[in-house]
Amino acid sequence: MCGGSMKNSVYSTGKAAAAALPSCGPKDTGVEINGDCFYLGDSEVFFLEGERQCVGLGGHLATIDSEDTQSKLETYLRPFRADAWIGLSDVLNEGTFQWMDGSSLGAYTNLRSKLSTSDFVFLQATRKFQWQTAWMTNLKRPLCQLTGTAPIITKCGTNDYGNMIGTSQDCYAVMPGPSNFRDSQYACWTRNGHMALITATNKDEIIKHINLFGYSGVRDYWVQGSDPSVYTELKYYELYKEGTSSSGAPNGAVCILEDVSASTPCSSGYRYDSGSFKWVDGEPTDDANGVFWKDGQGVGNIANGKCAKLSSRRLYWINMPCSGQNAALVCKAPAAA
Incomplete structure (x- = not known):
């Protein structure tokens, strides 16, 4: 005992101190x-x-x-x-x-x-x-x-625009934005890819990419949903739950990038869509007067193909199937910033 009138006592509980936890x-x-x-x-x-x-x-x-x-x-x-x-x-x-x-x-x-x-x-x-x-x-x-070590990241895609995590073979590029749906889609195309289609199988991987490479703040992300008629986003305030938005919302985007080679020099995109032909980058074709199509070709002849071929003889356009046909390719891919 010590301390006079302010004395204190020290007692033992009889219990051994807990062992220090490993660091x-x-x-x-x-x-x-x-x-x-x-x-x-x-x-x-x-x-x-x-x-x-x-x-x-x-x-x-x-x-x-x-x-x-x-x-x-x-x-x-x-x-x-x-x-x-x-x-x-x-x-x-x-x-x-x-x-x-x-x-x-x-x-x-x-x-x-x-x-x-x-x-x-x-x-x-x-x-x-x-x-x-x-x-x-x-x-x-x-x-x-x-529960493990930091994820192993491998660069991938054209000009190493994308990343692969661990043993996954899917190459994703997370675009921090903010951009509307159309501009985000175009950003994917210019990197030889397209908007990532989200499924139950790859959702966790896509969210992991957002966590690792996305914007470090409040931001939703464009993806391609199962219904192409709506604009699908992953909502930040709902732990990246799928939802829809107007096409003008300022979001980030998740692209999946494709391998390009001499045999497949262009990435996939959209061709004939909703009653009209569009360029692969989504721009409408400037053919309101039909001056580029051969007579009888175009929207009225999609039974013979939903893609267009430039005739080497007359330089007009004709319908052709999008697969099973051989033709030379001209690619347009502006350099990404």
Whole structure:
């Protein structure tokens, strides 16, 4: 005892101090818990910027699926005294929480009994790291769960405009924009590609490309949806959920690039579309008076082909099928900025 009238006493709980958790992650400033590396980012960022940083390190915003993991994270986070984003939200279905890796909330939860009206979950430092919700544009430090090493990036496409991730054979180019749909489509064509068709199979890969190479701020992205009659975008505020917009919206875009060679010197594009012929870059043909088509050819003769061939004899245009025919090619591809 010491301190006179202000004396204090020190007692033992009889419990051994918890063993220090193994270090991991950037500069060994993370901790290993149950085989995964949990790492608290240095800066306060938006929710999706936090996910972007975690993807670049080889993971996602953290999933917490047990009391043991929660307890060990509290020990790790306590010295930082900072709120931390985790990978949980109910933005896609109000009241149904889902982790960023696609898994459901599961049996374990540390959500507070009274949540705010927003959708994105963080660990609240002043409430013993209970789970609370906030707007995705609030600033918090990201808590990453690193399940592997940083992704291996391979340049690809004409002039290395695109990137391939890991063992994938698909070459994507993310255009940060902002541009309307038509200009974004043209940007894909000038890079020997086209707007990426999004499917259930490649959606995660496309979003990964956006996280790694997209604009580091609030931005939606043009893609090609299953219905070509509408303009499809991936919505930032809904974790890149598919939606539609007007063609003039200022978005980024995701292109898929094609290999070009002596045998296939031009990338694919659009030809006959919705009752008229267009150039591959989408521009309408200047043939209102029919002066370029041979008599009987053009829109009225699409049964004989939806592509056009320039006759070497008379220099007029005639219909021809878009496949199964041989002809020389003239490509137009202005240099991309």
